[in-house]
Amino acid sequence: MTPGESLEHLANREYKWGFVTDIETDSVPAGLSEDVIRLISSKKQEPEWLLEWRLKAYRRWLEMPEPEWSSVRFPPIDYQAIVYYSAPKQKKKLESLDEVDPKLLETYEKLGIPLGEQKRLAGVAVDAVFDSVSVATTFREELSKKGILFCSFSEAVREHPELVREYLGSVVPYSDNKHAALNSAVFTDGSFVYVPKGVRCPMELSTYFRINAANTGQFERTLIIADEGSYVSYLEGCTAPQRDENQLHAAVVELVALERAEIKYSTVQNWYPGDAEGRGGIYNFVTKRGKCAGRASKISWTQVETGSAITWKYPSCILLGDDSIGEFYSVALTANRQQADTGTKMIHIGKNTRSTIVSKGISTGHGQNAYRGQVRVQKGADGARNYSQCDSLLIGDRCGAHTFPYLEVRNPTATVEHEATTSKIGEDQLFYCQQRGISAEDAVSMIVNGFCKQVLKELPMEFAVEAQKLLGVSLEGSVG
Amino acid sequence: MSDDAREAFVASFEVAAPDGPAWLQALRKEAISAFAAEGFPTPRSEAWRYTNLAPIARTAWTTAPATAVALDRAAIERLSFPVFACSVFVFVNGRFEPALSTPRALAGGLEVGSLAAASIERPALVEPYLGRLARSEGAPVAALNTALFADGAFVHLPANTVVDAPIHIVHLALPGGGPTASHPRTLVVAEHGSRATVIEDFVSLGEARMLTNSVTEVFLGDAASIEHVSLQREGADAAHLAALRVRQSRDSRYTGHGISLGGTLTRNEIVAVLDGIGAECELNGFYVASGKEHVDNHTTIDHASPHGTSRETYKGVLDGEARGVFSGRVIVRPDAQKTSAQQTNKNLLLSRDAEVDSRPQLEILADDVKCSHGSTIGQLDEDALFYLRSRGIESVAAQALLMRAFATEITGRISIAPLRERIDELLLARLARARAEAA
Numbered sequence: 001m002t003p004g005e006s007l008e009h010l011a012n013r014e015y016k017w018g019f020v021t022d023i024e025t026d027s028v029p030a031g032l033s034e035d036v037i038r039l040i041s042s043k044k045q046e047p048e049w050l051l052e053w054r055l056k057a058y059r060r061w062l063e064m065p066e067p068e069w070s071s072v073r074f075p076p077i078d079y080q081a082i083v084y085y086s087a088p089k090q091k092k093k094l095e096s097l098d099e100v101d102p103k104l105l106e107t108y109e110k111l112g113i114p115l116g117e118q119k120r121l122a123g124v125a126v127d128a129v130f131d132s133v134s135v136a137t138t139f140r141e142e143l144s145k146k147g148i149l150f151c152s153f154s155e156a157v158r159e160h161p162e163l164v165r166e167y168l169g170s171v172v173p174y175s176d177n178k179h180a181a182l183n184s185a186v187f188t189d190g191s192f193v194y195v196p197k198g199v200r201c202p203m204e205l206s207t208y209f210r211i212n213a214a215n216t217g218q219f220e221r222t223l224i225i226a227d228e229g230s231y232v233s234y235l236e237g238c239t240a241p242q243r244d245e246n247q248l249h250a251a252v253v254e255l256v257a258l259e260r261a262e263i264k265y266s267t268v269q270n271w272y273p274g275d276a277e278g279r280g281g282i283y284n285f286v287t288k289r290g291k292c293a294g295r296a297s298k299i300s301w302t303q304v305e306t307g308s309a310i311t312w313k314y315p316s317c318i319l320l321g322d323d324s325i326g327e328f329y330s331v332a333l334t335a336n337r338q339q340a341d342t343g344t345k346m347i348h349i350g351k352n353t354r355s356t357i358v359s360k361g362i363s364t365g366h367g368q369n370a371y372r373g374q375v376r377v378q379k380g381a382d383g384a385r386n387y388s389q390c391d392s393l394l395i396g397d398r399c400g401a402h403t404f405p406y407l408e409v410r411n412p413t414a415t416v417e418h419e420a421t422t423s424k425i426g427e428d429q430l431f432y433c434q435q436r437g438i439s440a441e442d443a444v445s446m447i448v449n450g451f452c453k454q455v456l457k458e459l460p461m462e463f464a465v466e467a468q469k470l471l472g473v474s475l476e477g478s479v480g
Numbered sequence: 481m482s483d484d485a486r487e488a489f490v491a492s493f494e495v496a497a498p499d500g501p502a503w504l505q506a507l508r509k510e511a512i513s514a515f516a517a518e519g520f521p522t523p524r525s526e527a528w529r530y531t532n533l534a535p536i537a538r539t540a541w542t543t544a545p546a547t548a549v550a551l552d553r554a555a556i557e558r559l560s561f562p563v564f565a566c567s568v569f570v571f572v573n574g575r576f577e578p579a580l581s582t583p584r585a586l587a588g589g590l591e592v593g594s595l596a597a598a599s600i601e602r603p604a605l606v607e608p609y610l611g612r613l614a615r616s617e618g619a620p621v622a623a624l625n626t627a628l629f630a631d632g633a634f635v636h637l638p639a640n641t642v643v644d645a646p647i648h649i650v651h652l653a654l655p656g657g658g659p660t661a662s663h664p665r666t667l668v669v670a671e672h673g674s675r676a677t678v679i680e681d682f683v684s685l686g687e688a689r690m691l692t693n694s695v696t697e698v699f700l701g702d703a704a705s706i707e708h709v710s711l712q713r714e715g716a717d718a719a720h721l722a723a724l725r726v727r728q729s730r731d732s733r734y735t736g737h738g739i740s741l742g743g744t745l746t747r748n749e750i751v752a753v754l755d756g757i758g759a760e761c762e763l764n765g766f767y768v769a770s771g772k773e774h775v776d777n778h779t780t781i782d783h784a785s786p787h788g789t790s791r792e793t794y795k796g797v798l799d800g801e802a803r804g805v806f807s808g809r810v811i812v813r814p815d816a817q818k819t820s821a822q823q824t825n826k827n828l829l830l831s832r833d834a835e836v837d838s839r840p841q842l843e844i845l846a847d848d849v850k851c852s853h854g855s856t857i858g859q860l861d862e863d864a865l866f867y868l869r870s871r872g873i874e875s876v877a878a879q880a881l882l883m884r885a886f887a888t889e890i891t892g893r894i895s896i897a898p899l900r901e902r903i904d905e906l907l908l909a910r911l912a913r914a915r916a917e918a919a
Contacts, residue, residue, distance in 0.1 A: 069526065379832070394847035397817070407838040407855055412829045415858040422844045422851040 027086040032079050034058060037185055040085045044154050044188070047161060050168075057174035057184030064178040070341040071370045071402060072310045074246075074283065082248055084186045084219070143201075148232075149194040150205055153221055156192035163194055167225055171254040171291045171318070179250040179285040179312075183219045187252065190220035195230040195261075204460050206235040222253040226261035228294065233264040235463055246274075246309060251286045259294030259321065266459050268467050270307035276365075278337030281309025288315035292324035295350075300327040302458040304467040305340060306474045314372065316345035319353035319381075326355040329455040331467070333448075333474050334367025334399070343373035343404075348381040348414070357388035360452050363399035364475065370402040377414040384414040392422040393451055395444065395475075445472045486519045488540040489624060489661075496543075498630040504599055507611045511626035514616040521620060530805040530837045531747055531776040536719055541661035541691055543628070544573035544654060556580055556650060559683045561902050566645040567592065572652045573662040575631040588641040590676070592649075595632035595667055605636055609669055613697045613725035613751070622723040622749075625663040625695040632665030637674035639701070646677040646709075646896060653714055655688030664694040668708075672701035672729070677709070677896060684714040692720045700732035702756065707735045707895060711903065712746060713910075716771075719745040730756030730785075737894055739903060740767040740775050741910045750779040754788040754816075765794035766890040766907065769802035769834075770914035776805035781823075783816040792823040795890055797883065798834040799914040807839040810853065814845045823853035828860065828886060831918055860886075876915070883911050 028039050037058055041051040066076070143150050149160060156164050174184035191207045207222070226232050249271060255263050265288075274281025284307075290299035301315040317326030328344035346355035361369040371390045392401035403420045425447055433443035449456070449468055456464050493512045500508070520537040521528040556570055569592055570580040576594035583592065591598075599606045616623035633649045651664040668678055678698075684690060692714060700706055712720050720743050726734050740746050746769075752761050761781055769775045781790045790810065798804040806825045827836045840853040860882045868878035887907050894900040 392842075392844065394844065394849075397814070397847045399847065400843070400845045402844065403840075403842040403853070405838075405840060405855070407857060408835070409827075409829060409837075409857040410835045412832055412834065412859060414829070416856065417858075418838075418840065418853075418855040420840075420842060420853050422842055422849060424847040424849065 027083050030081055030083045032058075032082070032084060032186065036084055040186060040188060043085065044157070046157055049165065050157060053169070053174065054185050057181050060175050061178060061181035061185055064181055066178055070312055070372065071368065072312055072339045072341045074310055077248060077283070079182075085188050146199050146202065147196040148199060148201055149192065151192055153187070153190040153192050153223070156223070160192075160194070163225065164192070164223065167223055167254065167256055169254075171256060171289045172252050172287050176287060180252050180287040183221060183250045183252045183287070187219045187221040190222045190251070192222075193224040193232060193234065195226045195232045197227045198229040200230065201232040204233045204235055206237070208237050218247075218249045218251070220251050222251070224254070224263055224265070225256045226258065226263050226297075228259045228261060231262045233460060234266070235460060236265070236267045237270070237463075237466075246281060246283055248283045249285065249308075253286070253288040253315075255290035255299055257290065257292050257294065257297035257299050257324075260296045261294060262298040262300075263290065264300045265290070265302070265315070266463055267303040267305075268459075268463055268470065269303065269305045269311070270470055273307050273336065273338050274309040276336045278309065281338070282307065284308035284311045284313065286313040288313060289318065290316070290326070291318045292321050292326060292350075292353075294324070295321040296323040297321050298325040298327075300329070300458070301344065302329040302455065303331070303342075304455070304459070304470065305330070305332040305342060306470045308340075309338060311338075311340040311342055313342050314344055316347070317355065318347045318349065319355065320349045322350040323352045324350055325353070328355075328357045328359070329458045330359045331362070331452045331455045331471070332360070332369055333362045333364075333471060334369045335364045335474055337366045339368045341370040341372055343371045345374040346376070346386060348375075348377045348384040348386070351381060352383040353381055354385045355387075357386070357390070358454050359388075359390040360455055361390070361392040361401055362395065362448055362451070363392065363401050364395040366398050368400045368402070370404060371420070372404045374406040374408070375416055375418070377409045377411050377416065379410045381411050382413045384411060384416075386414075386416045388418040390418075390420040391451070392420070393448065394422065394424045441476065445475055448475060483519055483537055484540040485537045486516065488542070489628065490516045492543055493627055498628065500596065500599055501603060503603070503607050504610070508627045511611075511616040511623040514623040515620045515627060518620040527778065527807075530803070530807075531745070531774065533745075536691060536745070539659050539689075539691075541659050542656060544660040544662040544690075545656045551580060553580060553582070556652075559652065559685065560650045560681050561648070561899070566648050568648045568650060569593070569633060570650045570652060571631070571633055571664060573654055574629055574651075574664045576633070589638040590641050590643055590647075591634070591636040592647055593634055595634040595665060596630065598634040598636075605669065606634065606667065609697065609699055610667055613699070613727055614695045614723055619723070621693060621721050622695050625665060625693050625723070629663040629665040629695070632667065635666070635668040635676075635678060637670040637676055637704070639671040640673040641671075641676070642674065643676040646679050646899065648679045649681065651680060651682045651692070651694065653682070653684040653690050653692050653718065655684075655686045655690055659689040659691070661691040661693060664692065666694070666696040668696070668698040668706065670698070670700050670704040670706050673703050674701070675705040677707040679709045679899065680711070682710075682712045682714055682720065684718055687715045687717055690714065690718040692718060692722075694720070695723045696725070698724070698726045698734065700726070700728045700734055702729045703731045704729070705733040707737075709737045709739070709894060709899065709903075711739045711741070712743065713741040713906065714743050716742065716744070718743045720747070722746075722748045724748065724750045726750070726752040726761070728752065728754050728756060728759040728761060731758045732756065733760045735762040735893075736764065737890070738763070738765040738777070739891075739907065740765075740777075741906065742769060742773050742775075744772070745774045747776045747778065750777075751782065752780070752790075753782045753784055754790065755784050757785050758787045759785065760788070761790040762893075763790075763792040763794075764890050764893050766887060767794075767796040767804060768907070768910050768914055769796070769798055769804055770800040770917050771802060772800070773802045774805075775802070776807070778805075778807045780809045780811065781821065783810070783812045783819045783821065786816050787818045788816060789819075790821045793890060794824070795826045795886060796836070797828045797830065797886070797911060797914065798836055799830040799918050801831070801833040803835045803837070805837045806855070807841070808853070809841045809843065810851060811843045812846050812849050812851065817846050817848040819846065819849045819851065821849070821851040825855040826886075827857045828883070829857055830859070830914075879915070880908075880912065884908060887911065
């Protein structure tokens with residue numbers, strides 16, 4: 001393929017998840033004000049304390065400046081043009097999956113997550129969030145036998161207010177940053193997980209997010225609490241229809257791991273990336289943070305970021321407990337005019353805390369990809385250890401790769417290492433593959449998959465397969 | 481923030497601006513208004529995130545006195561390098577002192593001397609260069625130097641001049657009554673095919689509170705080659721803000737060695753632009769800080785042309801309550817294909833109260849490149865210490881040996897042997913002092 005052809009190919013590359021589901025929705029008018037927040041809160045029949053919390057966040061949000069330190073560029077967001085609440089219209093509270101609107105189930109079918117089938121085959125419990133409301137949660141019963149709570153956030157507020165109240169905002173306070181404050185003010189739903197003491201969650205828990213209605217933002221909030229000695233693996237996937245305007249997605253994820261608990265959080269993010277000229281696409285401004293609150297606890301983030309016009313997320317770990325472990329594995333691919341500014345923060349506070357960062361960035365077309373990370377070793381973190389590796393691969397001469405690590409060490413017994421490389425895709429590797437009859441495109445896909453292997457192998461099986469396919473699709477036409 | 485320094489400097493400019501030809505006056509006016517508008521940077525700006533200039537900004541500095549106290553050649557030798565028989569040019573509080581300098585026969589048209597004199601006598605050689613790299617906009621500290629430098633060093637290497645003996649520039653800061661500031665300025669113009677070694681030695685006499693705000697601009701023509709040693713060892717109560725700007729033309733080679741041996745606050749800001757095909761840039765740095773010292777190296781290597789090579793290695797030892805900052809940016813512009821860039825920062829953290837902040841950065845906008853960076857923060861290798869001790873070398877000596885090895889990776893790159901040895905000695909004495917303070 002010549003470069004010209006391949007460009008065309010790239011431009012025409014299809015976003016396979018760009019369909020719109022025609023479904024009746026219950027939305028509030030566009031715009032943001034205290035009244036809208038009160039309306040959302042009353043629609044969700046929330047207790048007074050939560051409304052107060054939302055309003056405090058909103059007032060704080062009004063005063064906060066837009067974060068401008070990252071390298072992503074975009075026109076200012078008109079917060080008054082966004083619809084902050086949009087839910088599929090339902091007549092009554094659902095008792096089982098069979099009562100869910102068949103059109104909605106069809107959508108999930110198209111997305112490749114047939115809820116019914118998954119129930120039988122995959123053994124993955126799915127909480128599907130459609131626009132702003134959690135639609136159905138599968139496998140509830142089986143989980144509840146073990147005492148595991150896995151439900152939508154609104155349900156958790158209704159049924160387990162003491163847990164929500166204790167942990168909401170304990171890792172990401174509403175005043176953390178502008179996007180987190182906005183989420184705290186208007187968040188509509190999300191997932192809630194509580195794993196009791198000593199319980200190993202028997203299956204992977206999963207949420208699927210979808211933005212459907214036009215002009216809506218999605219503001220979900222996830223809270224996962226792993227009590228002493230428990231283990232949970234959580235997966236999250238996302239898609240959105242193809243639209244010409246930008247849509248905002250500002251989520252907050254909070255993880256709390258108590259003593260000896262382990263949380264593994266995996267994301268495959270495939271929001272609509274916009275077209276070849278950079279029109280449309282999702283602004284993915286997400287605040288994710290985990291707190292290793294107890295001794296010997298562990299939080300591991302794995303993410304594959306192939307979608308979104310702009311990605312701005314830094315899944316972080318606060319290593320508070322002695323001997324706790326934080327991990328961050330990331331693949332970020334930017335094609336066309338996508339921009340990604342992603343990385344992590346590892347804050348070492350406890351003694352003998354360890355962290356590992358592996359970040360792989362791939363840029364093609366006009367894509368801009370930045371790793372931005374901080375490793376901070378506080379004074380009391382004796383024996384802290386960090387290893388970071390950030391590699392970037394460039395395909396095409398109009399893209400960019402940037403690496404901005406911040407290492408701050410205040411303890412003489414800590415060891416911190418950071419390594420980064422940037423290079424183009426190996427010509428000899430390409431040649432080797434092509435010479436053996438593998439097309440240039442397949443060869444690039446293979447090489448990229450190899451480049452990312454260290455991260456992909458951290459993903460649970462089903463997700464790893466999906467991630468590899470996604471990488472393949474996103475790379476289509478990127479070589480000539 | 482209290483801003484006495486800004487007022488004092490602006491007032492001193494209004495009362496007694498240094499003179500010079502009209503073009504230089506225009507440059508100074510522009511500079512002082514840039515400084516007056518911005519003042520000293522604060523940690524709110526990203527480039528100064530880890531370094532707080534508040535103690536400098538709230539001091540009403542006076543300009544260091546113009547005339548030298550009774551000094552003789554022997555005193556200069558004691559302060560600088562007695563081992564050298566090379567040309568020595570002495571600048572006291574920024575002003576050229578011919579009486580203390582010993583220019584030897586200068587090869588092939590090489591010119592070294594007063595910048596103030598050259599800007600009047602040889603404007604064609606100075607005007608196109610002075611202040612062209614160290615711009616005032618967005619760089620208030622360098623602007624302050626441009627506004628207030630009274631004199632400086634001017635080094636001109638005509639085309640194809642090769643100078644073997646190092647050009648040794650001594651910047652001597654002398655205290656006046658109260659806190660004094662000096663603004664040493666250096667301009668090096670190396671025309672095509674020329675080659676030389678330039679040493680800038682920043683020393684001081686007396687232990688008064690001093691601020692040295694230096695600016696050095698180095699222009700390299702096609703295939704020119706400059707080895708540049710910058711040595712900072714002013715008194716324990718001295719602050720040093722240094723700006724070094726380098727522009728390289730085609731196939732030129734610049735090798736910089738920046739050695740910082742202490743002072744209350746040291747900030748080295750380096751910007752090297754590889755502006756011609758095939759330019760090579762090597763930046764080496766070593767810093768030692770102990771007590772409450774603060775040392776910040778802030779470097780930018782800008783690959784603006786294809787086929788460039790850069791190697792950057794900075795190493796530091798932090799003891800006591802010292803803080804070491806390294807911020808290194810490597811930019812590869814969209815058309816700078818075939819660039820090879822390597823950057824390393826290694827830090828030894830020896831005390832519970834010391835801190836290191838390392839921020840290596842790569843900004844790559846071309847695809848056919850090989851770039852890497854690495855940064856480590858840690859301690860002396862336990863195994864290596866054990867190995868030495870198991871062979872009967874006591875702990876303090878073993879540590880000293882390992883630190884020496886750590887340091888000589890940098891100093892070993894200085895190509896002139898007597899200079900290298902002398903700097904090694906200074907460095908080891910400094911490391912020993914840091915350890916003694918801690919003990």
